[in-house]
Amino acid sequence: MLSLSNKGLRLLTGLLTLSLILGVLAVAGITVYLAVLAVQGDFSLLLVFPEGLQFTQTVRSASLGSFLLYSVLLLATLVLGLLFLYLLRSILHTLSRSKGFTQTLP
Structure with a gap:
């Protein structure tokens, strides 16, 4: 069974918080970029490849x-990814504050 220390959970929670903040900034930037393209009449699409957005x-x-x-x-898919990160962060945050799985659980 995998066991993480409280310090490890806090580190993972901090890493997920940082990635969540950077993800929100990236989605906001892409939204502004797409809005500017629509206003200018240049309908160039962002291509999604395994390497990332092109x-x-x-x-x-x-x-x-x-x-x-x-x-x-595209934006809905990116927001769903951010929602997944937020849910994972909240689970790890709850586990780091208290014992989520005790011996009496089964």
Whole structure:
């Protein structure tokens, strides 16, 4: 059975908090970037590859509607990832404050 010390849980909680903050800043930046593209009339899509988001390769959307649909789906996926990080952080935070699994649990 894997057992982490209280210090290890605090370290993981801090790491998840930092990644959550950086993720929120990244999603906010992507949102502003996509909004500026929509206002300018340049419907260049952000490409999602296993290596990450690609800004350098341009694929233009045919219409504003498809650009907005793609942008909303992309942002919703990123927000779901941030929600997962937040839930994982809250679980680890609860475990670091008190014993989550005691001997009397079974």
